[in-house]
Amino acid sequence: MDTVRLGVVGCGARSKGLVKGLFMPHIPRIRVTAVCDEFSDRAQELKEACDAHYNHDTFCTTDWREVLDKNKVDAVLVVSGWETHIPVVIAALKAGIPAATEVGGAYSVQQCWDLVHTVEETGTKFMLMENCCWGRTEMLCMNMAHMGLFGEIMHCTGAYLHDLRKEISNGVENHHYRLRNHVGRNCDNYPTHDLGPICKLLGINKDNKLLTLTSMASEARGINTFSLDAGGIYERLQYQRVAQGDIVNTTIKCAGGQTISLTFGTTLPLPYTRDFGVYGTKGCYTNRNKSIFLLTDHTSRDGDKWQANWGNEDQYREKYDHPVWRKFLEDGVVGGHGGMDGLAYNALVDYVTDLIPCPIDVYDAATWMVISALSEQSVAMGGMPVPIPDFTNGKWLLGLGKERKMFGE
Numbered sequence: 090m091d092t093v094r095l096g097v098v099g100c101g102a103r104s105k106g107l108v109k110g111l112f113m114p115h116i117p118r119i120r121v122t123a124v125c126d127e128f129s130d131r132a133q134e135l136k137e138a139c140d141a142h143y144n145h146d147t148f149c150t151t152d153w154r155e156v157l158d159k160n161k162v163d164a165v166l167v168v169s170g171w172e173t174h175i176p177v178v179i180a181a182l183k184a185g186i187p188a189a190t191e192v193g194g195a196y197s198v199q200q201c202w203d204l205v206h207t208v209e210e211t212g213t214k215f216m217l218m219e220n221c222c223w224g225r226t227e228m229l230c231m232n233m234a235h236m237g238l239f240g241e242i243m244h245c246t247g248a249y250l251h252d253l254r255k256e257i258s259n260g261v262e263n264h265h266y267r268l269r270n271h272v273g274r275n276c277d278n279y280p281t282h283d284l285g286p287i288c289k290l291l292g293i294n295k296d297n298k299l300l301t302l303t304s305m306a307s308e309a310r311g312i313n314t315f316s317l318d319a320g321g322i323y324e325r326l327q328y329q330r331v332a333q334g335d336i337v338n339t340t341i342k343c344a345g346g347q348t349i350s351l352t353f354g355t356t357l358p359l360p361y362t363r364d365f366g367v368y369g370t371k372g373c374y375t376n377r378n379k380s381i382f383l384l385t386d387h388t389s390r391d392g393d394k395w396q397a398n399w400g401n402e403d404q405y406r407e408k409y410d411h412p413v414w415r416k417f418l419e420d421g422v423v424g425g426h427g428g429m430d431g432l433a434y435n436a437l438v439d440y441v442t443d444l445i446p447c448p449i450d451v452y453d454a455a456t457w458m459v460i461s462a463l464s465e466q467s468v469a470m471g472g473m474p475v476p477i478p479d480f481t482n483g484k485w486l487l488g489l490g491k492e493r494k495m496f497g498e
């Protein structure tokens with residue numbers, strides 16, 4: 090199979106961007122043959138674009154079960170609201186159809202186990218589309234970390250700080266899943282963008298594992314304040330009770346001795362950052378000022394006057410850019426989010442067509458997605474530590490002492 094007939098479940102903003110902005114112009118190995126949205130106008134709009142581009146009659150439905158048909162698709166991509174991700178993936182895998190899902194958190198520990206068991210029992214391909222694992226900075230640092238340049242890594246930071254007050258508050262008009270999640274839950278509801286690359290760097294599920302977490306949430310004021318200030322259609326939310334704290338801080342302990350600190354916040358006026366940071370015994374990277382500090386290049390006393398070197402990340406790219414990114418730059422960067430989407434979705438096609446092993450497998454997916462469910466429990470208990478399951482059931486131990494590879498390449 091060279092070309093993948095893809096069924097797309099969910100025809101919202103992300104889906105349209107991927108199909109029209111990435112697959113159609115840049116990934117001819119993907120052919121979208123089926124589209125589905127619970128709102129028929131959204132499905133119809135994407136169908137018409139696919140009909141015109143691929144010159145075929147794209148199957149169009151409001152019931153995702155109808156997409157799970159091997160006569161229509163070779164693989165399914167789930168780009169719907171978070172609540173549907175795991176149920177649709179599990180149904181696809183049980184139908185023998187490879188499945189990939191866009192990112193989001195899980196709702197319970199059990200559904201993560203269900204996902205793991207379904208992949209293990211069916212043997213059907215599954216991939217989590219965590220595009221940030223292909224971020225140039227994240228890959229640069231993973232490459233440098235795996236080369237030992239930061240020494241022994243002791244701490245990593247990550248965040249999903251993104252001002253989504255308008256998107257969330259528009260949830261009724263846009264039928265957007267974030268609003269109901271913010272009204273009803275209090276957790277790190279979007280942990281994979283920041284945690285995913287950190288886990289790849291720390292070898293989680295390969296020769297390391299996440300042990301416990303503790304999460305604390307601030308009160309929720311952002312949405313109410315925004316609604317009052319913005320007025321108009323937003324006014325109705327000014328007295329809405331919102332469960333989701335504006336900032337959720339999560340600290341994770343790893344079996345390898347490291348700590349990970351994650352900050353989540355989508356309801357305050359703040360600049361976007363994933364706050365990626367890597368701190369080791371011989372150096373560090375911090376996205377806060379995009380700087381790399383290595384003892385091989387400087388003495389520790391230089392750290393006192395490090396400001397002159399803020400922004401020096403670019404200087405390390407020529408030498409340490411990950412080979413995947415070197416090739417991508419040579420071939421021509423494509424796709425949104427600075428090229429991460431192009432790399433992630435090309436990897437999906439390579440995986441489905443048997444060219445590469447799964448870059449982000451079910452153990453990674455379960456480990457990263459479960460953080461939402463576990464942080465919800467910890468927040469509810471005032472920051473109590475909560476154990477993080479080992480979804481590999483001990484298989485991570487087999488990697489101990491072996492060279493750490495990023496995507497199993």
Ligand SMILES: NC(=O)c1ccc[n+]([C@@H]2O[C@H](COP(=O)([O-])OP(=O)(O)OC[C@H]3O[C@@H](n4cnc5c(N)ncnc54)[C@H](O)[C@@H]3O)[C@@H](O)[C@H]2O)c1
Nearest residue numbers: 099100101102103104126127168169170173191192193265
């Ligand atoms: N990787 C990234 O950088 C990135 C960026 C944006 C969004 N996303 C992810 O993409 C997904 C979609 O996000 P979005 O911004 O497009 O949201 P959206 O609300 O615009 O689109 C989601 C669509 O799914 C549809 N849907 C929901 N439940 C359904 C069901 N049961 N059956 C069929 N259709 C259903 C909705 O009607 C909606 O049209 C989310 O998981 C989000 O986290 C990822």
